[in-house]
Amino acid sequence: MQAKKTLLRRALEYEPILRSERLNVWYGRVHALKDVDVIIPSKRITAIMGPSGCGKSTLLKAFNRLLEVEGARIEGKVYFRGADIYSGSADPNAIRRKIGMVFQKPIPLPMSIYDNVAYGLRIGGVKDRRVLDKAVRENLEKVGLWEEVRDRLRDSAFNLSGGQQQRLCIARALAVEPEVLLLDEPTSSLDPASTKRIEDLLIRLSRDYTIVVVTHNVHQAMRLAEHVVFIFEGRVVEQGEAERIFENPKSILTRAYIRGDFS
C-alpha cells in the first residue's frame, strides 16, 4: 500500500535523519553488532528485519541510548541530524525525548490512562492543567484511542486490552513530540485485528514522524516499509528502498529470508 513515486522524487526526498557509522556493540563477550552502517530516512517507515537474535533490537536501542542502560559496550557513532548522540556533551534524556521508543510488550506505567500520556510532559516541567488536558486528548486522538477511553481517563491503564495498551504507549511517546519513533516488534504480542489497527496508525503517522520498526515478520515489513534494513548475525546484509529489495534483492541471504527459508 505504498504510494508510487517517480524515481527522481524519491531520491530527492531521501534525507537521512539518523545514521550510524561503524557501530559495534558488545554484551559482555558477545559481539552483537558488527560494523553497522545504516541510514534512516526522514519521515518514512523504515523496517529493520532479520531472523531472531540477529541484533535488530540492539540496533534500535542504540538509536535512543537505551542500550547503555542495559550495560552494553558501544563503539562507533550514531548521528542524529548530523550530531553524534554518543558524544560526551550529549544529554541522553534530551535525545530520548527527540527519539521515542515503543516496546514489544506494551508497558503501561502503573498509573491512570491520563497520567500515562501526561507523564512525558510532566517530566519536562509542564504543570498547566489545560496544556496537559489538550495534549492528552490530541495524542489519544492521534492513535484512535480517544473515543474509547474518554470516559475513563482516570482508570488504571492496566484495564485496557493489549492492543489498546500498545496504542496508549504510542500516544504516550508522541506526547513528548519526538521526531523519530522507534518501535520494537510492536505487534508481535497482539492479535491480528489490533495488529492491523497499529499498522494503519503507523502509516498515518509516517507523514509527520520518522518511523523505524523492528519486525521479524517479512509480510509486515512488506506492508509497511518504504525503506528496509536487513540484518543477519549482527551485520547489515542489505539496505535500501523497500520496493527494490523485495523485488530484486542483491544478496542470496536476503532472497532466502524473504522467501521464508528461515526466520
Added chain:
Amino acid sequence: MRRGSEILIEILTWLASLIPAILAGAIISFLLFNGASTISWKFITGFPEKGGLEGGILPAIMGSIYVSALCMLIAAPIGIGAGTYLAEYAPENVFTKVVRFFVELLAGIPSIVIGLFGYAFLVHGLGFSILSGAIALAFMILPWTVRVSEEAIRAVPREYRYASLALGASKWKTIRSVVYAAARPAIITGLMLGLGKAIGETAVVMMTAGMGVAGYIPASPLDPARTLPVHLYLIAGEIANTSEGLRMAYGTALVLIALFLAVSIPSIMLRNYFTRRLYGDAG
C-alpha cells in the same frame, strides 16, 4: 542544571547507605579500643572474683556455648523440616498461607514475651537450666531457621529434581541426595547466622537459664547457666560505676562481639558471594 541535582541525590543516598557500615565499624572499634586491655588468657579461662570485679568470665563463655549449641540442635532440624515441607510439599492453599503467617508472627514476638513464657512453661518443670534456656531460645530462632531453609531449598534449580526423578529416584531420595546437597551451603550459612542471633540473645536466656551459680561451670543440662550477654548486662547494671567493673564489662562485651562476628561475618560474606553468583547484581 538538572544534572547537578541528579548528582546531589546520588551522593545523598550514597551517604545514607554508608551509615550502617559506619555504625557497625564505630561500635566494634569502640569496644576494641576500650576492651582490648582486659583480654588475657586469665580473663578467658578464669572465674569471676570479688563479685565479678576481677578475674575471668569462663563460666559465662561456657554457658553461652552450651545454651546456644543445644538451642541449634533443637531449632535446626525442626526448621529444616518445616522449610522442606514449605518448599517441596506444601500446596499453595489457605493452610500454607496460615503456616507462613504464623512463622512471621512468631518472628515478631518480642523476646521478653518468649522469656516470660519460658519462665512460666519451662522453669517450673525444668528449673532455671541450660535445657530451659535452649528450648526457649529455640522458639525464638525457629522462624529464622524455617525461612532460611525454605529459601535455600527453593533456590535449587528445578532441573536437578527432574533429572533425579527421571532416573527413577523417589521424591524423598531426591530431596535427600540432590536437593539437600545443593542447598547445603545456603542452609549452613543461614543456620550460622541464626547461631549468631542465639549467642547475642539476653532477655529470653536470663529468664529461663537463670544467672548461673557463682563460680561454677554448669555440668549438666539441668544446671542453671549464665551466658555472656546476661553476664554483660548484670555487670553493666550493677557495678559499671567502678573502674574495675567497667573494665570487666568492656572485656565481656568484646568477647561477646568477637564470638558474634566470628560466626556471622563468614556466613554473611559467603551468602552474599553465593547470591551474587546465582543472580548477578540484580539479587
Added chain:
Amino acid sequence: MKTDDAVKILTFLCAGSSILVVFLIFGYTLLEGLPFLAKYGLSFLTGLYWKPYTDPPQFGLLPTVIGTLSVSGLAILLAAPMGVLAAIYLAEYSGSGLLKSFIESATQLLVGIPSVVLGFVGLVFLVPILAKTFGGWGFSILAGGIVLAVMTLPHVICISSDAIKAVPRDYRYASLALGASKWQTIRRVVLPAAKSGILASIILGLGNAIGETMAVLMVVGNPEVPYIPTSILDRVRVLTSTIVIEFNYAVWGSDQMRALFAIGVVLFIITAVVNLLAFHILGGRIRAKGI
C-alpha cells in the same frame, strides 16, 4: 512410597510446629495474665501510677505506654528517612560491586548485632555525652530513641530495598525512553510502585522497636515511679524494660507477677497486629534476607 508419605507427614508437623508454638506462648502468657486482667480490668492500661509495693498496689500503665510510644516513635522518625534513602541507593545506583557488597554485608551485620552490646555502648558512650550536652541524667527518651534507631535502621533498609528491587525493570525502561532522568524515574515511577513494601518496612520497624528489650532498658532511665514524660530528655520506662526490672523482684503467683504477664499479653497483641498489617501489605511473602 511409604517413606515419602512418612517424610511428608514429618515435615508437615515441623511446619505446623510454629503454629503450635505461637499458641503455646500466647496461651501461657494469657493464662498467667488473665487473672490479673480479671481483677484489675483493662483500666490498668489507663492508670497513672505504677506502685507495685504499696498496699494496695497500683498498676497503672499509662506512663509506661507513653514511654514506649515516644521512644519507638522517635526511633522510627530517625531511622525511616535514612533507611529509605539508603535503600534507594542500594537498589537503584549500581556503583562498584565491591563497595556495594561491603555496604550490604555491613547492613546485615548491624541487623544481628546483640542488643545488649548496643545497650552497653549506649550506656557508656551515649548517655554521658547526652548528660554533658543537655544536663540532667543522660538517660532519656532521646538516648532510647537513638539506640533503637540504630537497631531499626538495617531492618528498614533491607525490606525497603527488596521492595524497590522488586519493581519490574520494564517500568524504568519505559520512563527513561520518554526522556525522564534517573531521579525522575525513581521519584515518579519506582517509589510509588514500591510504596507498600516501604510502608511495610516502616511498620515492621516500629513493631520491632516496641518489642525491643535490652538495648532500650540500659539507656532509658527506668525511674522507680514512672511519670508521664514532658520532654525527650525525661527518663521513662517502657513496657519491655518494666518486665525485666520487676521480674527479679516479683513473687510467683502474686499480682505483680501477673501484672508482668499482662504486659506481655499487651506486647504480644501489639506486635501481632503490626505483623498482620505488614504481612497483609506484603501479600503474604516471607522475607529471608537477613531479618
